[in-house]
Amino acid sequence: MLLAILLMTNLANGKELNGTYSGLAKSSNSGRTWPAILKIVSYNPNTGSLEGELHWTSLGAIHKVVGKLVGTRLTFKEVGYIKQGSAFLDCEYDATFSNSEISGTWTDLKSDKGTFQFSKQGGGGVSDVGEKVDVISNSVFTGLAKSSNSGRTWPASLKIVSYNPNTGILEGELHWTSLGAIHKIVGKLIGTRLTFKEVGYIKQGSAFLDCEYDATYSNNVISGSWTDLKSDKGTFSFNKE
Secondary structure (H helix, E strand, O other): OHHHHHHHHHHHHHHHHOOEEEEEEEEOOOOOEEEEEEEEEEEOOOOOEEEEEEEEOOOOEEEEEEEEEEOOEEEEEEEEEEEOOOOOOOOEEEEEEEOOEEEEEEEEOOOEEEEEEEEEEOOOOHHHHHHOHHHHOOOEEEEEEEEOOOOOEEEEEEEEEEEOOOOOEEEEEEEEOOOOEEEEEEEEEEOOEEEEEEEEEEEOOOOOOOOEEEEEEEOOEEEEEEEEOOOEEEEEEEEEO
16 A cells, blocks of 8 residues: 555656756855756656756756655766766765755765755746746846855846847846946856856946856846856856845
């Protein structure tokens, strides 16, 4: 009887599990965060076994994952490179799957550990981006950027001025409120991945130009990493107003 209940639970949860998820992983040691996209490629409801892809968007890596879903408990491990970047392999994940959310803990047996949370997306294609046009166009996001070198933080406001759902191309303004600067940005939104760059002055202050940003856009939050090719790098997180 218990086996039948578990099988029925797996059948229901497995159907819900299929899809693409995006979110952040965070280090308990350093506090650093990394945007990621988890795609479930195959799932066997009889055994609970699954395979998928874990895309580390700011690290240029895509890893194959294998795992198992038993009830609401989801465990998986990165077992091979699909695209080798600067993310570590062999990390293990122990999570709960509930209400289209996958959240739990991760362990890199060599050096680190932390937490993660992924939310289910519509599928990650350009058509899904098009459905978000009314959400992101003319929107304003506020938050902080943080330096990985110095630990300094800067408040900022990102305004999306224009967005083309057919190409994913967008333009906007990045206001550095404490630095007296407003920069023009151009970028692209594909699925949940948002990349953009500061390309010109609208108001010149004491903020550097030419910084590049690689982020995830999920649940009205834009978060990821930034790089100043001259001297610095770090993370950022902006929430929709």
